[in-house]
Amino acid sequence: MATIKDVAKEAGVSIATASRVINNAPHTSDAAIVAVKEAMAKLGYRPNATARALVNKSSNAIGVLVNDVSAPFFGTMVKAIDTIANEQGKQLLIGSGYHDAVKERNAINMLLDSQCESLVVHSKGMTDAELTSLADDIPGLVVINRVVPNMASRCIALDNRKGSYIATEHLIRNGHRHIGYLCSNHDIEDAHDRREGYLDALRDNSIEIREEYIEYGEPDETGGEQAIVNLLAKNTPVTAIATYNDYMAAGCMTLLQENGINIPEHMSVIGFDDGHIARYIYPRLTTIRYPIQVMANEAVKLSLQLVAGQEMERSECKLFMPILVRRASVGSNPK
CATH class of the missing domain: 3.40.50.2300 (Response regulator)
Structure with a gap:
């Protein structure tokens, strides 16, 4: 049985674009509509309730892509996002990409299939062009710990x-x-x-x-x-x-x-x-x-604002500055 992924691949578009065409969502190009409908007919695809819900109703889930959920750094990041999610009455769905482009794409597709409109993405494997294309299709996508020039206003990063x-x-x-x-x-x-x-x-x-x-x-x-x-x-x-x-x-x-x-x-x-x-x-x-906690807070809040259609206050990447923390492991040169 054909899936939305098969339709998107056959049509040469992203899963988000295929979903918009299937659900008659606005702001979809005529070329994409024709390509997706032809792919649906060729594959005999029938849209299911989950696919329709992705566009037709508000999602109650926030998607997060990390490198490895078992790493303490990403545990801190996820915890910060989950705190905001709880305040908003939303649930968190997490995918691991392991700095691999294929695994990152698969994880993002899984989050989209699970009706996540809001996405906070920590990606090191996918190209700038891929992320920019995804951002065009997914209004609530925000990238953390990376600067993608063509979507800089939706990036939260550290120097x-x-x-x-x-x-x-x-x-x-x-x-x-x-x-x-x-x-x-x-x-x-x-x-x-x-x-x-x-x-x-x-x-x-x-x-x-x-x-x-x-x-x-x-x-x-x-x-x-x-x-x-x-x-x-x-x-x-x-x-x-x-x-x-x-x-x-x-x-x-x-x-x-x-x-x-x-x-x-x-x-x-x-x-x-x-x-x-x-x-x-x-x-x-x-x-x-x-300051990953502060950065994660900023990222998820921005994502939720974008989903709600609110205008962004800036046009460039929000770049955080690192700070030296002096403790006891550095001393003067003994020689």
Whole structure:
């Protein structure tokens, strides 16, 4: 039996567009109407009640796309959105995309099939063009933690490059000039921007860039542990480590201390995100605060405003600024 996905694929349009044609919704192009109706006839598609409800009545669900719902960062993000959803009498539906374009598309399609008009999307796999096309079809779609130029007014993001710059500069101001960097091995914008922020700070302070000071790993405790093992094996003279996130920092710190390298007396370490782990590892982690709760609140409120047809107050991306959180894991250069 044909589904709305089959119709959309046959017609060469998005699922949202196919749904609008099936339900006789306004603001649909003549070309899309012809293509979808021809596809329906060819496939013998019969619209069901769920598909009709997507356009014909108000949804009671907010859809959220995350990378991995089990990751603490995304748990915090979902909790913030769920708080707003409860205040509005709505339910939350969650899909995981794992930074993979196909999985992200499938998750978004699932959320649309479940009647979600309001969507908060954390996407690293889909292209800017795909997200822009989706935004054209889905008025309530908002992107978080990414800037898509052609739909910038519907984007909520953090200046990751600036955050990494601030972290590295803090180490430099404490007298460190041999600074290692533990970078995520994921091919995503966040990893690239944070690495570039580290390099920018070195350049601006006339510190030689040494590729051997950079190691890559999974952005978790295990990845941080393995990355610092690889860095120490090179016998480099680093006195401080900047990291992609707090979890890599935690893995790094554990390995250092197990090998008699005290923090911050022998090695300074700085994280990024200011997640819960930063407050409870020892010594407490100096890091960069990522205000994901505030950003998630902004994203879902904007999405709900768009669904309600309210005008946006801005035409550009809402870019949040990272903040340095000083704790106990950074000290002065011991040399």
